[in-house]
Amino acid sequence: xxxxxxxxxxxxxxxxxxxxxxxxxxxxxxxxxxxxxxxxxxxxxxxxxxxxxxxxxxxxxxxxxxxxxxxxxxxxxxxxxxxxxxxxxxxxxxxxxxxxxxxxxxxxxxxxxxxxxxxxxxxx
Ligand SMILES: [Zn+2]
Numbered sequence: 001x002x003x004x005x006x007x008x009x010x011x012x013x014x015x016x017x018x019x020x021x022x023x024x025x026x027x028x029x030x031x032x033x034x035x036x037x038x039x040x041x042x043x044x045x046x047x048x049x050x051x052x053x054x055x056x057x058x059x060x061x062x063x064x065x066x067x068x069x070x071x072x073x074x075x076x077x078x079x080x081x082x083x084x085x086x087x088x089x090x091x092x093x094x095x096x097x098x099x100x101x102x103x104x105x106x107x108x109x110x111x112x113x114x115x116x117x118x119x120x121x122x123x124x
Pocket of ligand 1 (some may be wrong): 027
């Protein structure tokens with residue numbers, strides 16, 4: 001027989017944990033928590049932005065074919081697709097740490113152009 005269990009849900013996304021501590025540690029890093037300033041909650045981010053468009057080519061015998069659109073996360077501030085890694089657009093102007101005793105590192109989620117989106121529920 002199935003039985004009911006108690007669980008905790010993240011305030012920002014759909015993640016569920018059986019322990020309160022588990023969901024609290026998730027919320028600290030949740031991409032949809034606006035306090036974390038991820039692109040997901042930034043008004044400059046288009047979750048379904050046009051990354052690449054390939055025009056169809058026409059042939060005499062088969063008509064138009066071969067065109068497609070590739071969509072994904074796109075930054076409307078930098079006008080570039082959002083990709084991960086050290087060269088990501090959100091690292092272009094952001095806070096850094098280190099430098100005195102070691103290499104300077106970009107601090108994640110400190111993009112200077114982050115602006116909180118009004119509605120953060122519609123993005124995943
Ligand atoms: Zn979450």
